[in-house]
Amino acid sequence: MSRTNVKKLLTATDLVGQDVLVKGWVRTKRGNKFVSFIAVNDGSTINNIQVVADAEKFPEESLKEVTTGACIAVTGKLVESQGKGQTVEIQAEKVEVLGTADVETYPLQKKGHSLEFLREIAHLRPRTNTFGAVLRMRHAMTFAVHKFFNDRGFFNVHTPIITGSDAEGAGQMFRVTTLDPINPPKTETGEVDYSQDFFGKNTNLTVSGQLEGEVAAMALGQIYTFGPTFRAENSNTSRHLAEFWMIEPEVAFNELTDNMDLAEDFLQYLVSYALENCADDLQFLNDMYDKELLNRLNFVVNNKFERVTYTDAVEILKNAKKAKFEYPVEWGTDLQSEHERYLVEKHFNKPVILINYPKDIKAFYMKLNDDGKTVRAMDVLFPGIGEIIGGSEREESYEKLMTRVREMGIHEEQVWWYLELRKFGTAPHAGFGLGFERLMLFVTGMGNIRDVIPFPRFPKSAEF
Ligand code: ATP
Ligand code: MG
Ligand code: MG
Ligand code: MG
Secondary structure: OOOOOHHHHHHOHHHOOOEEEEEEEEEEEEEOOOEEEEEEEOOOOOOOEEEEEEOOOOOHHHHOOOOOOOEEEEEEEEEEOOOOOOOEEEEEEEEEEEEOOOOOOOOOOOOOOOHHHHHHOOOOHHHOHHHHHHHHHHHHHHHHHHHHHHHOOOEEOOOOOEEOOOOOOOOOOOEEOOOOOOOOOEOOOOOEOHHHOOOOOOEEEOOOOHHHHHHHHHHHOEEEEEEEEEOOOOOOOOOOOOEEEEEEEEEEOOOHHHHHHHHHHHHHHHHHHHHHHOHHHHHHHHHHOOOOHHHHHHHHHHOOOEEEEHHHHHHHHHHOOOOOOOOOOOOOOOOOHHHHHHHHHHHHOOOEEEEEEEHHHOOOOEOEOOOOOEEEEEEEEEOOOEEEEEEEEEOOOHHHHHHHHHHOOOOHHHOHHHHHHHHOOOOOEEEEEEEHHHHHHHHHOOOOHHHOOOOOOOOOOOOO
């Protein structure tokens, strides 16, 4: 007999009355001298299947290895349940222990461990309800990302993970080298001799696939990347990881307004996909951690985002007398996450798209506005999160881009290919980056970014 997963057992009514085989991990075992109830979870759903083992057939001794955390295989008849809390259960015929879990040392004996503790056992935390829900939802959101773009005729492009350009990275990049880090070969002038390195030059882990994404958009029209990105920023915040996943659409012929429309459609699509396809997991997270979660998700799906210029936002923040910000805001400074959250959570009470930032706080490739001071940048700010998306219309004029490159001291030889896109058949285009884990924070309601990725990478984390 082949195994049926728990999700199917709990929903496929045609299986009632039939013999089934289920395999999974024991969540709890309870009972009395007549009968044992074993809750089994196999990861297919947050719900457990109840296995009923009559004492006549299964004396206590025979189930002594069936403990919390053990892996078991159960054969028996699927029957309608008399008990509360489940519609069906398995009347056990045979219980086989595939892997024991020592009661003294298995760390997930009790329910209700702290998230901090679970972070220390990242190899076991997927077996908890919380992380099962998060990981299933990560999958659903990944699938929804591809579906959204595929349905709209976008092409997925794989951009390099190891890259030779550090145009964006400014000190935040992880170096990739085959040279001895302690005793690297030196040139005659005493500098590290990267010509002896694997790639013959200094290389890094990518901080963004955007520049290469633009290459593809200038040929395929509309593309998106979805890959890992790396930032060696020493930030121990609940919103930053050293390794995170980013989705970066790039669209030829789009302007800033189209870019905003795409970002808004995309985010609303993803959140409604979660509501439609992750109902059980969402209900659990809502009840367990955040009673406002479902309301918040529904609100975002059903309300248009506010669109505001940076300049207007700065005025609003300056006038927000009651909210004392740790860092006062001045035109020309980048907004702190507390400013962003004030705009979203206190002032507008809805997601906000901020546009037209001062050019000096944004990247060299953003399109200059006619005022000469601001660029067509766009950040999408979300409740509880702050910045979830950063994007812009790109500068398509070769001359203007060259001026910016020189002003900002960017090494031309590293981005020559990027500049050539403006030399040969340049076109208006725009795109943005969505931090996948920021999205996951929003849809799960979890408070810390380390709890929405299976193996979080942050300063001093090197378990895996
Ligand atoms: P922040 O201001 O929050 O540090 P950023 O402006 O440095 O973000 P961008 O370079 O605009 O980030 O990257 C695009 C998106 O990637 C951000 O909007 C955010 O969703 C996500 N992101 C950026 N840095 C991180 C990080 N260290 N960990 C997780 N997600 C990140
Ligand atoms: Mg940052
Ligand atoms: Mg930012
Ligand atoms: Mg940004």
